[in-house]
Amino acid sequence: MKEYTYFSAKKLTFIDQNNETQQVPEFVTRSAKNYRFNHVTNKLEKKCIECKNYFEVQLYENGKFIDIHDEEEIHFYSEKSGYDTRCRKCKLEKASKEPNTEYQLEKTEKYQLENKLSADNIMYIRIVAAIEHMDEEQCLNYLLDLVRKTNTLTYDYKRKLN
Ligand SMILES: [Zn+2]
Structure with missing residues (x-):
């Protein structure tokens, strides 16, 4: 065999x-x-x-x-x-060598993100993901966590959701 x-x-x-x-x-x-x-x-x-x-x-x-x-x-x-x-190992090496260049997204992820996010935001996520050694999904959550924890907006979530 x-x-x-x-x-x-x-x-x-x-x-x-x-x-x-x-x-x-x-x-x-x-x-x-x-x-x-x-x-x-x-x-x-x-x-x-x-x-x-x-x-x-x-x-x-x-x-x-x-x-x-x-x-x-x-x-x-x-x-x-x-x-x-x-x-x-290769992912970390690549990220440390090229922290400021375009981060290679997997085709499937790129497709998903590009349907939902602006080009500027995708680029920002790629850069932060490379620097922070995260994948794009972790990075997106990380950025949203930051906004959620630090935003000072007074916003009636319940009303807006209804
Ligand atoms: Zn490898």
């Missing part, structure tokens, strides 16, 4: 121990060529686009995928978006 199954937009299945064809988790479809399935360990692995190392992110057991990733190795975004394009 082969050691790995590599995926692509057209190849999103693998053969399990029972010789049955199985689908990969939904998030793999967003970045299929950076995932592979290891048939020896029964683990799904994600490749860092920078250092090209693979990181074990999910274990395939009893017909299900279980998250086993280490946040110190690679960041998990969500069931929808999956795992980071870069491992944690």
